Amino acid sequence: KAKERSYWKVEEYLKFRTALEDKPMYYYAFEVLFWTGLRMGEMFALTLGDIDFANKTLRVDESYQRLKKKDLITDPKNESSKRTIVIPDMLVAELKEYVDSLYGVNEQSRLFTFSRTSLHRVLEDGCRISGVKKIAIHDIRHSHITMLANSGVPSVIIAPRVGHALQGMTGHYSHPYASADIATADMLNRNMESQTNVREKI
Numbered sequence: 192k193a194k195e196r197s198y199w200k201v202e203e204y205l206k207f208r209t210a211l212e213d214k215p216m217y218y219y220a221f222e223v224l225f226w227t228g229l230r231m232g233e234m235f236a237l238t239l240g241d242i243d244f245a246n247k248t249l250r251v252d253e254s255y256q257r258l259k260k261k262d263l264i265t266d267p268k269n270e271s272s273k274r275t276i277v278i279p280d281m282l283v284a285e286l287k288e289y290v291d292s293l294y295g296v297n298e299q300s301r302l303f304t305f306s307r308t309s310l311h312r313v314l315e316d317g318c319r320i321s322g323v324k325k326i327a328i329h330d331i332r333h334s335h336i337t338m339l340a341n342s343g344v345p346s347v348i349i350a351p352r353v354g355h356a357l358q359g360m361t362g363h364y365s366h367p368y369a370s371a372d373i374a375t376a377d378m379l380n381r382n383m384e385s386q387t388n389v390r391e392k393i
Contacts, residue, residue: 228335
């Protein structure tokens with residue numbers, strides 16, 4: 192039996208991220224984690240070439256881990272984890288803003304090069320400063336999935352977006368229309384716009 196996981200509601204996440212205004216690289220990393228539901232290793236493996244700004248998509252086909260002081264890029268958790276998802280307009284704009292702030296990057300450059308340890312530390316500090324309840328990094332992924340489910344997005348749409356295998360579904364029912372993924376990104380964008388005050392450029 193899987194243990195019950197903690198999660199943030201959107202308003203809790205927005206409160207948390209106010210503590211990151213002076214840490215732009217971490218701010219953008221947490222934006223990716225919360226608004227896409229990527230696993231931490233998937234986020235760390237993202238390269239500039241994985242972002243299609245014109246089509247507003249994000250490709251996820253690798254995972255990053257560091258073992259014995261070496262960086263390793265591997266296949267993701269399972270075959271269903273390889274995916275391309277449509278992302279909200281506001282996240283597209285934020286990623287463009289972030290990429291433009293980087294120096295000397297190319298298509299193969301990883302976007303987030305800080306350590307897992309520092310990400311955990313920033314999470315803990317942000318929770319303490321903002322006053323929101325402390326959750327684990329992976330619980331941010333759970334927060335994203337919970338947000339989609341509570342917004343009425345069906346599991347057949349959620350599963351491929353977050354790289355879950357669809358259980359008990361066969362044939363064309365396990366392949367949602369591309370337009371449904373776009374609609375989900377539009378919903379996320381409305382969520383971001385309606386609950387986020389215009390922030391000054393970092």
